Amino acid sequence: MSRVAISHLGKTFAEAGHDPVEALRDVSFEVADREFCSILGHSGCGKTTLLMMLAGFEQPSAGSIAVDGQPVGAPTWQRTVVFQDYALFPWMTVEDNVAFGLEMKQVAAAERGAIVARNIALVGLQGFERRYPHQLSGGMKQRVSIARALAVDPAVLLMDEPFAALDAQNRSRMQEEMGRILASADPQARKTMVLVTHSIEEAILLSDQIVVLTRRPGRVKAEIRVDLPRPRSELDPAFIAMKRRIRDLIHDEFEIEA
């Protein structure tokens, strides 16, 4: 059970010598256990700030965040993050990166190997275990980052625009593959996931629920349930209809993206 409840959340950045910046105002929504929720919004709408607060890197100025009724405190392996810039440790090989969290969690060395191998296989990187990050493409780096975040078996997986830095082809491949992993995974083994994105397609492709934020200060503009069968296709008429609906809905918030 890992239910995320965000209630009346607000965040204002106050810096000496500058006018305070209100990033988020009165944001409330819930993510049900083992569901995939996308936070969709324009650049600068505070969606990354929201994710950073979910992880525990930033503290709310108002309101609260709770996972399973427990208020979110300092960062913990219960909520791991996949970063847009991968944030892999460049001095560690792929397998050492994936094993890092297990080591911090003090998983017995004998068990680590199997967990690392399973997660590397999940993201399709067998054969690259001994490579260093600088020897991998962007897409492969992001796979390592996903494997590293999943290896510690977190309750909630947080993703901050994980595919935004990839080129168009790699991005759609990673989205498809993520969709495949979501579709095929044992529902009991699925994590509660929160994805921050500015891509409507990506949100529909992957989510059970989409939360649309307004421009700064970010507020909840709409909550949309996505009940399309998985794996989803962008060519599916229902997919296109939903895309149009979301685009119309947030027309005034978004610059139209191709």
Place this chain on the structure above:
Amino acid sequence: MQTGVRPRLYGVGSLGLLAVIVLGWWAVSTYLLDKTTRALLPPPQDVVKAAWELARSGELWTHLRDSIKREAVAFLWATSAIPLGIAMGWWRAVEEQVDPLVEVLRPVPPLAWIPLSILWFGVGDTQNQFIIFLGCFFPILLNTIAGVKGVEPNLVRAARCLGASEGRILWRVVLRAAMPQIITGVRVGLGVGWMALVAAELVGANSGLGFLINDARTVLRTDYVIVGMATIGVVGLAIDSAIRAAGAKLLPWSRAMTR
């Protein structure tokens, strides 16, 4: 993964200018100078002969050994700049306290400490090591601080959310991520230390390469002076190359090291 635009190692062809200069030196010394002034600039072959004498008698090695030992001991002390730099780069309170002190001491050249250090420690190893230490310490400290402050914030966040404690983050992430810049500091520090060493030995030692060239000067053995100077240059270059090679070997992931 050599991606540098310029080749790192120079071929024999790039020694052309050096050869011309040595040739010019030989010509000047042999044909332009008379017997008296030639004593001030002996021709290259005399210097080679002198180097052979000093090497055979073992005198050169004794001085070289003493100098390297001083550099090594002082460097070991100066590595204390690494933990201090990490603390200063990581905790603002530490930096606020230590930084004013560093900023006042740093612009004082190590050589300016020589008179005071001779009064404190007398002539000999301790005084020399103290001067070299001052030369090594600040480059290592400043580079370590800059390295720590330059660590990608997301690397630290990633480690945090993977369950790393503060101590683990410092040891496993910050130290490693700052290592290329720390090694740059070590390179600069050893270079400055080596220069300071020779200056310290000129006035405050009874052995070492600096002592050798000053001692030779008093008896007008300019050939020995030049041998000593050349040894200082070659050894300095060798130390720097060794650190660079070690950096490239130990940190294959760092562009700064393999470039």
